[in-house]
Amino acid sequence: MTHALIVGAGIAGDTLALCLARDGWQVTVVEIAPALRTGGQTVDLRGDSRQVLVDLGVIDAALERLIPQRGIAWIRADGSRMAAMPVEAFGGQGFISHEELLRADLAALLHDEARAAGVVHRFADTVDALTDTADGVDVRFRSGHYAVFDLVVGADGTHSRTRALRFGPESRYRKPLGLAHAWFTLQEQPGTAGLDGWALSYNEPGRRGVTARPGHDGQQQVGLTFAASTVPRDRDEQLTLLDTVFAGTGWRTAEFLDAARTAPDFALDTYDQVHVPDSWSDGRVVLIGDAAWCASPLSGLGTALGLRGAAELAHALRQHDVQDGASSARVAAAIETFEAAMRPRATAAQKLLPGRVAMVAPKHQWGVRVNALAMRMLQARALLPLVEELAGSRGHEPALPVHVPVPADVARQPAPDGR
Template identity: 60%
Template sequence: MPRVLVVGAGIAGDTVALMLGRAGWEVTVAEIAPELRGGGQSVDLRGDCRAVLDRLGLLDEVLARLVDQRGAAWVDGDGRRLAEMPVEAFGGNGYVSKEELLRSDLARVLHDAAGAQVTHLFGETVEALEDAPNGVSVRFRHAPPAEFDLVIGADGAHSRVRRLRFGPEEVFRRQLGLAHAWFTMDETPATPPVDGWFLTHNAPGSRSVEARPGHPGQQEIGFTFAAATLPPRRDREAQFALLDQVFADVGWRTRELLAAARQAPDFALDTLDQIQLPKWSDGRVVLLGDSAWCASPLSGLGTALALRGAAALADAVEAADALRLPHRLSDALTAYESAMRPRVRDAQRLFPGRVRQAAPRTGLGIHTVAWLIRQIQKPPLAKTFTRLAAGHGQGQPA
């Protein structure tokens, strides 16, 4: 039986593992985290997501885990609303959606669905990939070496598989000039409620603070700011010190949320970048999801691309009959890339002004963004933006 190694137990990795496992492949998933990752930002099920999840028989289970989301609002330093956009705006294709859930919940559904069809190795990653006569020889960090017919790198924007096989990250990274920190915060009786709203406070200097609904009794918090480089990912104290410095004079709930960041086990900080490669496969090694094409969280399409990409890769492998005829694997990987390239290209063309809207530089810019948000929801602009929003990121049947 042909063997496939998937590196990364995220949305893309576990989806392709599930589909190839059902197709008869012997699938192993290596995940560097010691267990399935918790927390994480909300993910949007618009576009291709519903079709792929329905095909997998998981749509109802996923829909049962949606967060209570009513809209997005932009607030001043005292919490007064400058503008808001309910989930019904633009025919349900506005800034946020009724159909969002936490990334960790979607990952859990996919992981559990794989069950015994897939072997998961947690706390594990790859150290070397070498071509063998009939496959790829893999040296793991802990597990014994093994050979696989196909290796899929689905290990995110900072992909180890990509670095080992295609080159250093710097070659493929397109910086957008922003950084983002996120974490989960437990509510207390003193915590101001968000009541189902994604609240954003923008401050001059390209800084924003966000609070949005999560699981009951929790809020998902974010800090966005201008930055090209950050402290090392393992140096939490340096990261917290940077946030304290950047947001020292920002109002609203900022001081409370900075303190909460230090207590959050799922705290993460990263730059908002895109990944752009001329080719996603090399021999029997192929990249999938953010490893291949990260469009950045600003696109709002990361989950749709991950699910659709996983389906496209699994479909291409099956269509080429690569299970019985491994020599046709190259054709399958070419077909996968041809299917996904146009979608990725569109997703990486961010909506005009998206970066500046996420973190305006001046007080005038902040009020201009709020004014624009109010105006585009009024006739006659509302009709135009409803049409534009419907076309942005909407998928085709899976």
């Protein structure tokens, strides 16, 4: 059996693992965290995301986990609304869709499917050395374990270790966008202000943004966005930094800063893009997902690209029959096919709309007001065609099928457009 190692049990990693296992590969996934990582906000099921989940035969399971949402509202410090965009805006193509689920739920769904297909996961471990041999890659794990693989896939996110080992330091590829973002789950207590299905967004001058979005069963997904190009790795230092940056910020910010201290899924990172020019592969080592092309959460397309990229790589490996014999020539041909399909999509997604950073976290109070005004005007009937054009060009279309094999016992659901 051909044996693949996938580094990172995230969206891209477990999707690829599932596809390869169904194609007859032996698949090992190594994940640095001690268990599957939870946390993160919602991901929507439009375009590529929906199509790949349909092709995988897991769309029904994903739809069962939808978060009931009514829309997004931009609010003042007292919670009153300056502007709102319901999920129905632009025929369902607005900022918030009625088909969204938590990233953690999607990751868990893909992970369970991958395990059921026979994928082996090694948690709390990572790769320490990747050495080419005559017919494979000799991998030394941090745990001291060694094994040889036909293919090694770096799906280990923006700060990819696989990329650092084979392509060079992160500084060569990381393009910080000048913002950082903390996120965590807040458990509603008696007296917590409910969201009633609305994602709420509050901004203060000085590039400080505070959001709360509905989660499951009395949970709220909180986000704190601010200006920074680097952040500390130590959790205590991160919390101190947030306290300093958000000191005196209005609305529910003080409550959120308190909750961050005890949230089990608290995380803080910069908003970055990853640009790896020329090639995402080096011999039998290839990058996918954020490790290869992170477009940043500001693109709204990270999950769609992760899913799509995994499905495209599996498709290319299948087209070149790599599962039946992983010669260097076949692997190289498959990776070339994969790059040709994915690079234009990734490059397009990395082109953020002008002013996107300022929109998420305005510098001045007038910027906060202009944002709210723009959100109201965008929904004016006369501007709808322009907005729909912009939304369409942002990568939600076209969603092409990638023909992932679905086991016979999994019902195949048609895409909304009938493909």
